[in-house]
Amino acid sequence: xxxxxxxxxxxxxxxxxxxxVGVIIGAAFAKIVDSAVQDLIMPPIGKxxxxxxxxxxxxxxxxxxxxxxLAEAKKLGAVLAYGNFFSIVLNFLILAxxxxxxxxxxxxxxxxxxxxxxxxxxxxxLLREIRDALTKQPPRTPLS
Numbered sequence: 383x384x385x386x387x388x389x390x391x392x393x394x395x396x397x398x399x400x401x402x403v404g405v406i407i408g409a410a411f412a413k414i415v416d417s418a419v420q421d422l423i424m425p426p427i428g429k430x431x432x433x434x435x436x437x438x439x440x441x442x443x444x445x446x447x448x449x450x451x452l453a454e455a456k457k458l459g460a461v462l463a464y465g466n467f468f469s470i471v472l473n474f475l476i477l478a479x480x481x482x483x484x485x486x487x488x489x490x491x492x493x494x495x496x497x498x499x500x501x502x503x504x505x506x507x508l509l510r511e512i513r514d515a516l517t518k519q520p521p522r523t524p525l526s
Contacts, residue, residue: 411477411480412477415477419476420473423476424436424437428465437452437466438451438466439466439468440455440461440462440463440465440466441464442459442461443462444459444460444461452465
């Protein structure tokens with residue numbers, strides 16, 4: 383089998399297509415969570431800690447003057463941007479928690495759905511055929 387045929391077989395499997403859909407939806411969902419963290423959660427946390435934009439908190443490592451915006455401080459040398467890191471970690475934790483809740487919901491829905499009746503075993507089917515054949519025969523009269 384050629385490489386193109388192998389690739390076509392691989393790409394047309396249901397799991398690959400499901401994965402592609404999941405990645406696309408996940409990327410869009412990650413943007414929503416990122417916006418929630420950056421625009422709704424981090425500003426109050428930053429306000430509580432004395433600033434308005436928590437993601438711009440950093441420790442200068444190259445002698446930059448304190449109070450410079452993060453972008454300018456990075457231009458002057460290395461900085462330890464812990465505020466941005468904290469925002470990304472919080473973003474991940476919220477996203478992971480939401481995905482966890484979604485998985486739990488799907489698992490509960492699967493458990494509560496009625497299971498299909500299992501197919502009868504082969505010997506049970508054979509016994510049913512014998513029973514049906516015997517009931518179709520006319521009754522026998524005993525010989526006296």
